[in-house]
Amino acid sequence: MPGAGYLPKSDMMEKNEKELLEALVIQGRDRYAFAELYKKYAGKCFSFIRSMTKDEDAAKDLVHDIFVKIWCRREVISKVDSFSSYLFRMSKNAVLDLYGSNAINRKYVARQLMCQEEFRSYVDEKVNLHDLQLLIWSAVEAMPEQRRKVFSMSRYKGLPNSEIAEMLGISIRTVENHVTNALADIRAVLARV
Numbered sequence: 001m002p003g004a005g006y007l008p009k010s011d012m013m014e015k016n017e018k019e020l021l022e023a024l025v026i027q028g029r030d031r032y033a034f035a036e037l038y039k040k041y042a043g044k045c046f047s048f049i050r051s052m053t054k055d056e057d058a059a060k061d062l063v064h065d066i067f068v069k070i071w072c073r074r075e076v077i078s079k080v081d082s083f084s085s086y087l088f089r090m091s092k093n094a095v096l097d098l099y100g101s102n103a104i105n106r107k108y109v110a111r112q113l114m115c116q117e118e119f120r121s122y123v124d125e126k127v128n129l130h131d132l133q134l135l136i137w138s139a140v141e142a143m144p145e146q147r148r149k150v151f152s153m154s155r156y157k158g159l160p161n162s163e164i165a166e167m168l169g170i171s172i173r174t175v176e177n178h179v180t181n182a183l184a185d186i187r188a189v190l191a192r193v
Contacts, residue, residue, distance in 0.1 A: 017083050038067055049063060049094065062098065139190075150175055161179070
Protein backbone atom coordinates (compact mmCIF):
# COMPACT_ATOMS: atom_id res chain seq x y z
CA MET A 1 0.00 0.00 0.00
CA PRO A 2 1.39 3.39 -0.96
CA GLY A 3 2.57 5.79 1.71
CA ALA A 4 0.80 8.98 2.73
CA GLY A 5 3.02 11.20 0.52
CA TYR A 6 2.28 9.22 -2.62
CA LEU A 7 0.30 10.91 -5.39
CA PRO A 8 -0.76 9.17 -8.59
CA LYS A 9 1.29 10.36 -11.59
CA SER A 10 -1.65 12.30 -13.15
CA ASP A 11 -2.24 14.19 -9.87
CA MET A 12 1.47 14.95 -9.60
CA MET A 13 1.59 16.35 -13.14
CA GLU A 14 -1.54 18.41 -12.51
CA LYS A 15 -0.08 19.80 -9.31
CA ASN A 16 3.20 20.67 -11.02
CA GLU A 17 1.29 22.26 -13.87
CA LYS A 18 -0.87 24.27 -11.45
CA GLU A 19 2.18 25.38 -9.49
CA LEU A 20 3.97 26.40 -12.67
CA LEU A 21 0.93 28.33 -13.89
CA GLU A 22 0.61 30.12 -10.55
CA ALA A 23 4.32 30.92 -10.59
CA LEU A 24 3.94 32.58 -14.01
CA VAL A 25 2.62 35.72 -12.30
CA ILE A 26 5.06 35.83 -9.38
CA GLN A 27 7.94 38.22 -9.98
CA GLY A 28 11.21 36.32 -9.78
CA ARG A 29 9.63 32.91 -10.39
CA ASP A 30 7.84 33.79 -13.65
CA ARG A 31 10.83 33.12 -15.93
CA TYR A 32 11.60 29.81 -14.24
CA ALA A 33 7.96 28.71 -14.50
CA PHE A 34 7.81 29.75 -18.14
CA ALA A 35 11.04 27.87 -18.93
CA GLU A 36 9.68 24.75 -17.23
CA LEU A 37 6.39 24.95 -19.14
CA TYR A 38 8.33 25.42 -22.35
CA LYS A 39 10.56 22.40 -21.64
CA LYS A 40 7.55 20.31 -20.73
CA TYR A 41 5.23 21.24 -23.61
CA ALA A 42 7.13 22.77 -26.56
CA GLY A 43 8.12 19.37 -28.00
CA LYS A 44 4.55 18.04 -27.79
CA CYS A 45 3.22 21.25 -29.27
CA PHE A 46 5.76 21.08 -32.11
CA SER A 47 4.92 17.44 -32.89
CA PHE A 48 1.20 18.18 -32.95
CA ILE A 49 1.56 21.22 -35.22
CA ARG A 50 4.03 19.49 -37.54
CA SER A 51 1.63 16.55 -37.91
CA MET A 52 -1.07 18.99 -39.00
CA THR A 53 1.01 21.24 -41.25
CA LYS A 54 3.60 18.75 -42.58
CA ASP A 55 5.98 21.71 -42.47
CA GLU A 56 8.78 21.71 -39.90
CA ASP A 57 9.67 25.39 -40.32
CA ALA A 58 6.05 26.49 -40.01
CA ALA A 59 5.67 24.29 -36.91
CA LYS A 60 8.76 25.88 -35.29
CA ASP A 61 7.44 29.36 -36.05
CA LEU A 62 4.00 28.57 -34.68
CA VAL A 63 5.40 27.04 -31.47
CA HIS A 64 7.50 30.15 -30.98
CA ASP A 65 4.48 32.41 -31.57
CA ILE A 66 2.33 30.36 -29.19
CA PHE A 67 4.85 30.58 -26.37
CA VAL A 68 5.30 34.30 -26.95
CA LYS A 69 1.51 34.64 -26.54
CA ILE A 70 1.67 32.53 -23.38
CA TRP A 71 4.31 34.82 -21.94
CA CYS A 72 2.37 37.95 -22.91
CA ARG A 73 -0.88 36.55 -21.46
CA ARG A 74 0.67 34.83 -18.46
CA GLU A 75 -1.68 36.47 -15.97
CA VAL A 76 -4.73 35.10 -17.80
CA ILE A 77 -3.14 31.75 -18.54
CA SER A 78 -2.17 31.27 -14.90
CA LYS A 79 -5.87 30.85 -14.14
CA VAL A 80 -6.70 28.13 -16.71
CA ASP A 81 -7.80 24.74 -15.39
CA SER A 82 -5.80 22.63 -17.84
CA PHE A 83 -2.75 24.14 -19.49
CA SER A 84 -2.30 21.17 -21.81
CA SER A 85 -5.88 21.55 -23.10
CA TYR A 86 -5.40 25.29 -23.44
CA LEU A 87 -2.12 24.75 -25.30
CA PHE A 88 -3.75 22.17 -27.60
CA ARG A 89 -6.51 24.68 -28.42
CA MET A 90 -3.94 27.43 -29.06
CA SER A 91 -1.98 25.08 -31.34
CA LYS A 92 -5.05 24.03 -33.29
CA ASN A 93 -6.14 27.67 -33.69
CA ALA A 94 -2.66 28.69 -34.78
CA VAL A 95 -2.72 26.05 -37.51
CA LEU A 96 -6.20 27.11 -38.61
CA ASP A 97 -5.06 30.75 -38.66
CA LEU A 98 -2.05 29.73 -40.74
CA TYR A 99 -4.24 27.92 -43.26
CA GLY A 100 -6.71 30.81 -43.26
CA SER A 101 -4.00 33.42 -43.78
CA ASN A 102 -2.43 31.27 -46.52
CA ALA A 103 -5.80 31.07 -48.26
CA ILE A 104 -6.26 34.83 -47.88
CA ASN A 105 -2.73 35.40 -49.20
CA ARG A 106 -3.40 33.15 -52.20
CA LYS A 107 -6.63 35.04 -52.93
CA TYR A 108 -4.80 38.36 -52.55
CA VAL A 109 -1.99 37.28 -54.88
CA ALA A 110 -4.51 35.94 -57.41
CA ARG A 111 -6.46 39.20 -57.25
CA GLN A 112 -3.26 41.25 -57.67
CA LEU A 113 -2.27 39.18 -60.68
CA MET A 114 -5.74 39.58 -62.15
CA CYS A 115 -5.62 43.35 -61.54
CA GLN A 116 -2.17 43.56 -63.13
CA GLU A 117 -3.46 41.67 -66.17
CA GLU A 118 -6.53 43.92 -66.38
CA PHE A 119 -4.27 46.98 -66.10
CA ARG A 120 -1.90 45.59 -68.74
CA SER A 121 -4.86 44.95 -71.06
CA TYR A 122 -6.18 48.43 -70.37
CA VAL A 123 -2.78 49.98 -71.10
CA ASP A 124 -2.39 47.88 -74.25
CA GLU A 125 -5.86 48.93 -75.35
CA LYS A 126 -5.05 52.59 -74.67
CA VAL A 127 -1.73 52.30 -76.53
CA ASN A 128 -3.46 50.60 -79.43
CA LEU A 129 -6.19 53.25 -79.42
CA HIS A 130 -3.57 55.99 -79.31
CA ASP A 131 -1.66 54.35 -82.18
CA LEU A 132 -4.89 54.04 -84.15
CA GLN A 133 -5.71 57.70 -83.52
CA LEU A 134 -2.23 58.68 -84.72
CA LEU A 135 -2.67 56.63 -87.90
CA ILE A 136 -6.07 58.22 -88.57
CA TRP A 137 -4.70 61.69 -87.82
CA SER A 138 -1.78 61.17 -90.22
CA ALA A 139 -4.18 59.85 -92.89
CA VAL A 140 -6.41 62.91 -92.43
CA GLU A 141 -3.39 65.25 -92.58
CA ALA A 142 -2.31 63.63 -95.89
CA MET A 143 -5.71 64.30 -97.53
CA PRO A 144 -6.27 67.16 -99.95
CA GLU A 145 -7.26 70.34 -98.10
CA GLN A 146 -10.97 70.39 -99.07
CA ARG A 147 -11.46 66.69 -98.21
CA ARG A 148 -9.66 67.21 -94.87
CA LYS A 149 -11.89 70.21 -94.04
CA VAL A 150 -15.10 68.33 -94.90
CA PHE A 151 -14.04 65.21 -92.98
CA SER A 152 -12.98 67.24 -89.90
CA MET A 153 -16.25 69.16 -89.86
CA SER A 154 -18.26 65.97 -90.29
CA ARG A 155 -16.43 63.60 -87.93
CA TYR A 156 -14.68 65.83 -85.39
CA LYS A 157 -17.20 68.66 -85.11
CA GLY A 158 -20.26 66.51 -85.77
CA LEU A 159 -21.82 68.92 -88.24
CA PRO A 160 -24.54 67.65 -90.59
CA ASN A 161 -23.73 67.44 -94.32
CA SER A 162 -26.20 70.22 -95.20
CA GLU A 163 -24.51 72.66 -92.80
CA ILE A 164 -21.03 71.75 -94.12
CA ALA A 165 -22.24 72.26 -97.69
CA GLU A 166 -23.66 75.68 -96.81
CA MET A 167 -20.52 76.78 -94.89
CA LEU A 168 -18.13 75.73 -97.68
CA GLY A 169 -20.39 76.74 -100.57
CA ILE A 170 -20.51 73.22 -102.08
CA SER A 171 -23.32 70.76 -102.74
CA ILE A 172 -24.44 68.15 -100.24
CA ARG A 173 -23.48 65.48 -102.79
CA THR A 174 -19.91 66.86 -102.89
CA VAL A 175 -19.76 66.76 -99.06
CA GLU A 176 -20.90 63.14 -99.16
CA ASN A 177 -18.25 62.30 -101.78
CA HIS A 178 -15.50 63.95 -99.70
CA VAL A 179 -16.54 62.01 -96.57
CA THR A 180 -16.70 58.74 -98.56
CA ASN A 181 -13.28 59.35 -100.10
CA ALA A 182 -11.81 60.38 -96.71
CA LEU A 183 -13.04 57.14 -95.13
CA ALA A 184 -11.56 55.18 -98.05
CA ASP A 185 -8.20 56.95 -97.51
CA ILE A 186 -8.25 56.04 -93.80
CA ARG A 187 -9.17 52.40 -94.55
CA ALA A 188 -6.28 52.21 -97.01
CA VAL A 189 -3.81 53.50 -94.40
CA LEU A 190 -5.11 51.09 -91.77
CA ALA A 191 -4.98 48.15 -94.21
CA ARG A 192 -1.23 48.70 -94.63
CA VAL A 193 -0.60 48.29 -90.90
